[in-house]
Amino acid sequence: MAMRTPNDFAARNSPAEIAVEVAGLHKWYGEFHVLRDINLAVARGERIVICGPSGGGKSTLLRCINRLEDWQRGRVVVDGIELTDDPRQILAVRRNVGMVFQQFNLFPHLTVLENCTLAPIWVRRMPKKQAEELAMRFLARVKIPEQAQKYPARLSGGQQQRVAIARALCMNPNIMLFDEPTSALDPEMVKEVLDTMVELAADGITMLVVTHEMGFARQVADRVIFMADGQIIEINAPKQFFESPQHERTRLFLQQVLH
Amino acid sequence: MAVIADTPVLYVRTAPAEQLLPPPASSGLIGWLRANLFSSFGNTVLTLACAALILWAVPPLLRFLFIDAVWSGSDREVCLASSAHLEPGACWAFVRVWLSYFVYGFYPIPGRWRVDVFFAALAFGIGWLAWLSAPRRDLGAVYFFIVLPVLSVVLLYGFPAIGLPTVPTNLWGGVLVTIVVATVGIVASLPIGILLALGRRSELPAVRWLAIGFIEFVRGVPLITVLFMASVMLPLFVPQRLEPDKLLRALIGVAVFASAYTAEVVRGGLAAVPRGQYEAARALALTYWPTMGLVILPQALRVTLPNIVNTFIGLFKDTTLVFVVGIFDFLRTIEAARGDPKWATPVTATTGYAFAALFYFIFCYGMSRYARSVEARLSRSDRR
Numbered sequence: 001m002a003m004r005t006p007n008d009f010a011a012r013n014s015p016a017e018i019a020v021e022v023a024g025l026h027k028w029y030g031e032f033h034v035l036r037d038i039n040l041a042v043a044r045g046e047r048i049v050i051c052g053p054s055g056g057g058k059s060t061l062l063r064c065i066n067r068l069e070d071w072q073r074g075r076v077v078v079d080g081i082e083l084t085d086d087p088r089q090i091l092a093v094r095r096n097v098g099m100v101f102q103q104f105n106l107f108p109h110l111t112v113l114e115n116c117t118l119a120p121i122w123v124r125r126m127p128k129k130q131a132e133e134l135a136m137r138f139l140a141r142v143k144i145p146e147q148a149q150k151y152p153a154r155l156s157g158g159q160q161q162r163v164a165i166a167r168a169l170c171m172n173p174n175i176m177l178f179d180e181p182t183s184a185l186d187p188e189m190v191k192e193v194l195d196t197m198v199e200l201a202a203d204g205i206t207m208l209v210v211t212h213e214m215g216f217a218r219q220v221a222d223r224v225i226f227m228a229d230g231q232i233i234e235i236n237a238p239k240q241f242f243e244s245p246q247h248e249r250t251r252l253f254l255q256q257v258l259h
Numbered sequence: 260m261a262v263i264a265d266t267p268v269l270y271v272r273t274a275p276a277e278q279l280l281p282p283p284a285s286s287g288l289i290g291w292l293r294a295n296l297f298s299s300f301g302n303t304v305l306t307l308a309c310a311a312l313i314l315w316a317v318p319p320l321l322r323f324l325f326i327d328a329v330w331s332g333s334d335r336e337v338c339l340a341s342s343a344h345l346e347p348g349a350c351w352a353f354v355r356v357w358l359s360y361f362v363y364g365f366y367p368i369p370g371r372w373r374v375d376v377f378f379a380a381l382a383f384g385i386g387w388l389a390w391l392s393a394p395r396r397d398l399g400a401v402y403f404f405i406v407l408p409v410l411s412v413v414l415l416y417g418f419p420a421i422g423l424p425t426v427p428t429n430l431w432g433g434v435l436v437t438i439v440v441a442t443v444g445i446v447a448s449l450p451i452g453i454l455l456a457l458g459r460r461s462e463l464p465a466v467r468w469l470a471i472g473f474i475e476f477v478r479g480v481p482l483i484t485v486l487f488m489a490s491v492m493l494p495l496f497v498p499q500r501l502e503p504d505k506l507l508r509a510l511i512g513v514a515v516f517a518s519a520y521t522a523e524v525v526r527g528g529l530a531a532v533p534r535g536q537y538e539a540a541r542a543l544a545l546t547y548w549p550t551m552g553l554v555i556l557p558q559a560l561r562v563t564l565p566n567i568v569n570t571f572i573g574l575f576k577d578t579t580l581v582f583v584v585g586i587f588d589f590l591r592t593i594e595a596a597r598g599d600p601k602w603a604t605p606v607t608a609t610t611g612y613a614f615a616a617l618f619y620f621i622f623c624y625g626m627s628r629y630a631r632s633v634e635a636r637l638s639r640s641d642r643r
Contacts, residue, residue: 068538087546094544105539109557118553119543171543 019206025074036230049217052227098168102180106152113148138166158189178209323348338604349610357596364432428506432587440578447514452521477519485512490584528563568630
């Protein structure tokens with residue numbers, strides 16, 4: 001994998017090369033100013049890791065990108081589509097953006113295979129047989145094809161999260177959002193999920209990952225974003241981020257997580 | 260404290276610990292009795308009290324219903340006390356003679372096969388849908404919700420063009436009316452109740468307030484009031500020839516009433532589905548109706564199945580209230596028949612009510628058992 005530097009991305013100029021653009025984003029929960037003037041451009045194929053203390057707005061920012069959250073000020077453009085109140089725009093974005101949640105959020109009343117084929121059949125209008133073939137391909141890729149007929153509750157946490165990844169991939173997304181994908185897992189299952197994500201990253205899909213797994217950030221990220229108090233404190237290449245963080249808050253945070 | 264002293268501070272296991280059978284007192288019949296019936300002083304008292312209650316109540320009941328019962332005869336003489344029969348039990352002979360009235364009411368005798376066909380068609384439909392691994396349950400649903408209602412109206416009410424003379428609903432009665440009212444109430448209230456529950460949680464204020472208003476109004480009024488309104492007030496406003504059929508009015512009243520209750524039950528189920536499920540569905544670009552129909556409702560209905568069945572059981576029994584507007588449901592036909600002077604005996608009324616109790620019990624207990632078996636099956640297939 002060729003090492004890319006932030007400057008490569010800063011140098012891009014064609015808008016088609018920008019996967020996600022967030023400009024002047026502000027969000028309040030009641031009186032609480034949860035996102036404060038977020039500005040961010042993510043290039044196509046770029047892998048972004050967002051870290052920072054809890055309550056810093058990381059997940060909220062991620063959830064704005066597929067409009068699970070709305071906002072009061074600013075704009076978000078995904079794949080050239082601006083997210084407005086128009087439900088058609090929102091659906092168009094969601095069709096191309098996959099999301100993986102901390103709590104997996106698999107549909108417990110459907111089998112693993114049905115979890116994966118639901119959206120291709122009902123959103124993409126794909127014939128059932130074709131959707132099943134597609135799902136089996138992605139289940140094989142996350143290395144659990146033999147679990148296809150089981151219900152999610154029969155699977156371990158790590159397997160469930162891999163199903164969730166396969167389910168998102170079945171929509172053939174351009175962008176994948178990961179919201180603390182390993183935080184709800186037992187320690188011995190973290191690796192299998194991270195390995196799956198590393199493989200995915202090697203395929204060149206655009207990824208935005210909120211995580212506390214600093215090893216993953218070091219290995220995979222093109223840029224690491226540090227967020228606290230609803231603001232972006234620092235954006236840096238992983239090497240610089242971990243070895244010579246620029247901002248006082250970043251240094252403090254890294255001291256705490258990297259013992 | 261020798262045990263603790265013997266425990267090593269540092270330890271590495273060398274052989275696996277043996278797997279032993281439980282001690283005898285905790286398993287087998289004695290173990291079961293001890294654990295379930297005599298586990299404490301309080302439970303022992305309760306067990307003995309219940310045993311006494313059963314001994315006091317059950318033998319006389321069996322005696323009345325079966326041992327001393329009169330099974331056949333043509334008039335009251337057989338059910339009166341005589342030297343041969345000092346204390347007569349249930350007069351089943353009376354029920355046998357009046358049975359066809361209890362089932363069909365005044366439905367004309369030559370047309371009663373139509374009612375039988377209706378019962379059979381209904382039972383077939385229920386069986387098709389209730390048997391969870393039946394083939395083509397989608398066709399079953401089409402049959403039950405589209406074909407069957409049309410077929411039922413044609414059969415029961417009549418369709419002179421194909422040689423089925425019209426039978427006005429005031430001739431209907433007995434089990435027929437009870438089943439029709441209960442089925443229409445149940446079948447109509449489920450979809451309407453679901454829509455109302457979704458409406459109540461809608462993000463559109465107009466829809467939400469309409470749903471809340473409807474539910475709260477109907478729940479705040481007794482069923483008898485709804486039925487009286489339908490049968491007494493409606494004719495004051497509508498000219499006679501446009502006046503809808505009396506049974507139809509009662510059916511609408513019951514369906515409206517049941518819908519409001521079902522809506523509240525379903526709402527509870529919707530609230531029990533975690534937020535993450537909505538978010539996962541939305542993140543997959545599913546729109547409102549697929550999200551609800553494929554993701555949220557299947558889970559919500561599963562959670563509320565016992566409560567929904569509970570509502571239906573209540574509704575089934577509430578159908579007896581239609582008698583207040585002059586409709587001869589099953590219980591009302593028994594009421595009418597027990598006044599027959601030909602069968603005037605001290606046990607006639609008791610027998611009639613025992614028969615009614617048996618009828619309602621079989622249906623309600625059947626629904627309850629069915630719900631339990633579905634629950635068990637669902638919890639087996641996807642344990643959370």
